[in-house]
Amino acid sequence: xxxxxxxDTRVVVFGATGNEGGFWTKHMLELGTRVVAGVTPGKEGAxxxxxxxxxxxxxxxxxxxxQQGFSGLPVYHSLRRALACYEADAAxxxxxxxxxxxxxxxxxxxxxxxxVTIADGIPxxxxxQIRAAARSCGARVxxxxxxxxxxxxxxxxxxxxxxxxxxxxxxxxxxxxxxxSLTNEVTAMVVAGGFGVSSLIGVGGDSVPGTRFAELLPDxxxxxxxxxxxxxxxxxxxxxxxxxxxxxxxxxxxxxVAFIGGRHAPAGKRMGHAGAITSGGxxxxxxxxxxxxxxxxxxxxxxxxxGECLRQALGMNPQ
Amino acid sequence: MKLFEYQAKEVFASQGLSIPxxxxxxxxxxxxxxxxxxxxxCVLKAQVLRGGRGKAGLIxxxxxxxxxxxxxxxxxxxxxxxxxxxxxxxxxIARELYLSITVDPFSARALILxxxxxxxxxxxxxxxxxxxxxxxxxxxxxxLLPFTARNCAYSLxxxxxxxxxxxxxxxxxxxxxxxxxxELVEINPLFVTKSGGLVAGDGKLSIDDNSMSRHPEWEPxxxxxxxxxxxxxxxxxxxxxxxxxDISLMCAGAGLTTTVYDLIxxxxxxxxxxxxxxxxxxxxGLKAMELCVKNNPKVILIVTFGTIARADIMAEGIVxxxxxxxxxxxxxxxxxxxxxxxxxxxxxxxxxxxxxDTEMAVKRAVELARGETGGHA
Numbered sequence: 099x100x101x102x103x104x105x106d107t108r109v110v111v112f113g114a115t116g117n118e119g120g121f122w123t124k125h126m127l128e129l130g131t132r133v134v135a136g137v138t139p140g141k142e143g144a145x146x147x148x149x150x151x152x153x154x155x156x157x158x159x160x161x162x163x164x165q166q167g168f169s170g171l172p173v174y175h176s177l178r179r180a181l182a183c184y185e186a187d188a189a190x191x192x193x194x195x196x197x198x199x200x201x202x203x204x205x206x207x208x209x210x211x212x213x214v215t216i217a218d219g220i221p222x223x224x225x226x227q228i229r230a231a232a233r234s235c236g237a238r239v240x241x242x243x244x245x246x247x248x249x250x251x252x253x254x255x256x257x258x259x260x261x262x263x264x265x266x267x268x269x270x271x272x273x274x275x276x277x278x279s280l281t282n283e284v285t286a287m288v289v290a291g292g293f294g295v296s297s298l299i300g301v302g303g304d305s306v307p308g309t310r311f312a313e314l315l316p317d318x319x320x321x322x323x324x325x326x327x328x329x330x331x332x333x334x335x336x337x338x339x340x341x342x343x344x345x346x347x348x349x350x351x352x353x354x355v356a357f358i359g360g361r362h363a364p365a366g367k368r369m370g371h372a373g374a375i376t377s378g379g380x381x382x383x384x385x386x387x388x389x390x391x392x393x394x395x396x397x398x399x400x401x402x403x404x405g406e407c408l409r410q411a412l413g414m415n416p417q
Numbered sequence: 418m419k420l421f422e423y424q425a426k427e428v429f430a431s432q433g434l435s436i437p438x439x440x441x442x443x444x445x446x447x448x449x450x451x452x453x454x455x456x457x458x459c460v461l462k463a464q465v466l467r468g469g470r471g472k473a474g475l476i477x478x479x480x481x482x483x484x485x486x487x488x489x490x491x492x493x494x495x496x497x498x499x500x501x502x503x504x505x506x507x508x509x510i511a512r513e514l515y516l517s518i519t520v521d522p523f524s525a526r527a528l529i530l531x532x533x534x535x536x537x538x539x540x541x542x543x544x545x546x547x548x549x550x551x552x553x554x555x556x557x558x559x560x561l562l563p564f565t566a567r568n569c570a571y572s573l574x575x576x577x578x579x580x581x582x583x584x585x586x587x588x589x590x591x592x593x594x595x596x597x598x599x600e601l602v603e604i605n606p607l608f609v610t611k612s613g614g615l616v617a618g619d620g621k622l623s624i625d626d627n628s629m630s631r632h633p634e635w636e637p638x639x640x641x642x643x644x645x646x647x648x649x650x651x652x653x654x655x656x657x658x659x660x661x662x663d664i665s666l667m668c669a670g671a672g673l674t675t676t677v678y679d680l681i682x683x684x685x686x687x688x689x690x691x692x693x694x695x696x697x698x699x700x701x702g703l704k705a706m707e708l709c710v711k712n713n714p715k716v717i718l719i720v721t722f723g724t725i726a727r728a729d730i731m732a733e734g735i736v737x738x739x740x741x742x743x744x745x746x747x748x749x750x751x752x753x754x755x756x757x758x759x760x761x762x763x764x765x766x767x768x769x770x771x772x773x774d775t776e777m778a779v780k781r782a783v784e785l786a787r788g789e790t791g792g793h794a
Contacts, residue, residue, distance in 0.1 A: 221627050222625035245725075401775065
C-alpha cells in the first residue's frame with residue numbers, strides 16, 4: 099500500500115527526451131511505474147527511454163486506439179495530444195524552473211490532479227501562482243526542488259536510487275522530507291532500524307512548496323500500509339509546526355518521528371535551501387523540535403537515532 | 418538578494434513613493450559636501466545589509482558640517498565594513514507607521530502587513546501584540562484591488578486625506594513587490610510628516626534569488642558579501658557560508674550539509690565554512706576544494722549521499738582536486754549514493770580511507786581538528 103502513487107497510477111512525463119529526464123524516466127519504468135507517454139513540444143513521434151527494461155508482468159504501452167510499436171514511450175507535442183491517445187492520472191515534470199509554471203498549468207488545464215516537479219529554482223511569485231492554481235483545481239503539486247515521490251518496490255515519480263537497498267526498502271513507514279541527500283541519510287537509518295518505506299514524499303526545499311507536510315497527513319492516516327510517519331524537516335517556515343498542530347488536534351493519530359536539521363544554524367543565514375532560513379526569530383529548528391515534542395512526536399537528535407525512535411514510537415522492544 | 422537601503426529607496430521613488438532628499442557618499446569629505454548641499458539637520462546612514470543599525474550606532478544625526486564630517490569618519494572606520502553612507506535631509510516627523518509586503522506560503526498569496534506603530538520590530542510585535550498588526554492577503558492573479566489598500570488604511574484607524582495617501586503607498590509598494598519579484602519589501606518606519614505627507618524613512622527590498630535572472634541590473638558585486646571567498650563562491654553558483662572555525666565542509670545536499678554542521682557543533686567542533694557542491698555543482702570538486710583551502714582549515718570534511726550528484730564522479734573530482742591543490746590538512750571522506758562502489762574504489766586507489774557513516778566521519782574530523790590522531794585519517 100502507498101499514498102500518491104502506486105502501480106496503477108498512469109504517468110505522463112514532461113521532458114522525457116532530455117538527458118536527465120530520459121535517464122530517470124527509464125528508471126521509473128524499470129521500477130515498474132506505469133509511465134504511458136512523454137510530452138516534449140516539437141518532438142512528437144520520438145521514442146523516449148527506448149532501452150528501458152520493463153519488469154515482467156507490467157502491462158505494455160497500450161494506447162486508447164490500441165497503437166503499439168514503442169519499446170519505451172511515445173512522445174507528443176502537448177499533453178492534450180498525448181491524452182487523445184492515452185489516459186493518464188499524473189504528470190511528472192523534468193522541466194527547467196523557468197518553464198515549470200507553464201508545464202504545471204498545462205497539466206492542470208488537462209485535469210490532471212497529481213503533478214510532481216523536480217525543478218530547483220522556480221521563481222518565488224510563480225511558486226505562489228502554482229500552489230494557488232493547484233488548490234483551486236483540487237490538484238496536488240509536489241515540489242519543486244525535490245527528488246519526487248517513491249513507493250519503494252512499486253513505482254516512483256522523480257529521481258531516487260531505488261536500487262540501493264539499504265535506503266529504498268519497501269515497508270510500512272511513511273516518509274515526508276524537505277531534502278534530498280539528507281533523505282537518503284535518514285531513510286537508510288529507518289531501514290537499519292529494521293523497517294522499510296511505504297511511500298516517501300519529497301515536498302522540496304523551497305520556501306513555497308506546492309504541497310505542505312500537514313496536507314499529506316490525511317493520506318498517510320488513511321493508508322493501511324503505513325504504521326508511522328518519519329518527518330525530515332529543517333529550519334525555516336512553519337511546515338513542522340503545522341504537523342504539530344495536526345497531532346495536537348488529534349486529526350493524525352499514527353506515531354510521528356522527526357529529524358530536524360539546522361539546530362545550530364546561525365540566525366538569518368540561508369542554509370542551502372531557499373526555504374531554510376529563520377526570519378525575525380521564527381522558524382528555528384529548536385522551536386520546531388519543541389512544538390513537535392509538545393504534540394507527542396518523538397524527535398531524533400541524530401539521524402542514527404531515527405530507527406530507535408521508531409521502535410519506541412511503535413511500542414517495540416529496543417534493538 | 419537584499420538591496421542596500423539607498424537602492425531600495427531608488428526603486429520606491431521610481432514607483433511614486435516619497436523618499437527623503439538625499440545622496441550617497443563613499444568617503445568622509447563626500448559626506449560632508451552632501452550634508453552641506455542638503456542642509457541641516459541631516460541624517461547619515463551607513464549602508465550595510467544588517468538590521469538594527471540604530472542600536473549599532475550606524476545612523477547618526479548632524480547639525481553642522483563639522484558634525485557631519487565627524488559622523489561620516491566614525492561610520493567609515495566602524496568595524497562593520499561601511500563602504501557607502503546615505504546622507505538624507507531630516508524629516509519633520511509627526512508619527513511613524515509600518516508597512517511591508519511578503520509571501521504567505523500557506524495561502525499562496527502575497528501578504529500585506531501594516532501597523533500604526535512604526536520603527537518597531539514587526540516579529541517582536543507579532544509575538545507580544547499580534548492584534549496590532551493588520552494583515553491582508555492579495556491573490557497575484559487578481560492583483561491588488563483598491564478596496565484591499567483602503568482596508569489596510571482604515572484598519573489602522575487612519576482618516577481623511579492620510580487614509581487615501583496610505584492606500585496609495587500600499588498600491589505603489591505592491592507594484593515594487595511584483596516588479597522586482599521580491600520576497601520582502603518593507604518600509605519601517607513610514608513617516609507621517611507634520612505637513613501630512615507619507616515618506617519612506619527606511620527601505621528594505623529583497624529580490625527572490627530564483628528570479629535574479631530577470632533582474633540582471635541588480636547582479637550583486639563584492640560589497641554584498643562578507644568575504645572574498647563568499648563572493649567567489651557566489652560567482653561559481655556554489656552555496657557557501659563563511660565561518661571562522663576549524664573544519665571546512667565540502668558536502669553535497671543542503672539538508673545533509675546543514676545536518677553535518679549540527680553534528681560538528683554537537684561534538685564541540687567548529688566550522689570554517691559551509692559549502693555544498695551537490696545538485697548541478699557535483700562536477701565542481703576542484704573549485705569547491707579550492708574555496709575550502711583558502712580558509713586554511715585544520716580538516717576538510719567531505720560528506721555526500723547523492724542521487725543526481727553521482728558519487729563516482731564526485732570521487733574523481735576530489736582525487737583530481739587533491740593532486741592539483743595538494744592541501745596540507747587531512748581530508749575525511751564519506752561518499753555514498755549513486756555509484757558509491759566505484760567512488761570508494763577511486764578514493765582507496767588515491768590513498769584515502771572512505772567512510773560510510775556520517776556520524777563517524779564527523780567524529781573523526783573533530784578529533785583531527787583537535788589534534789587527536791583518532792586512528793588513521
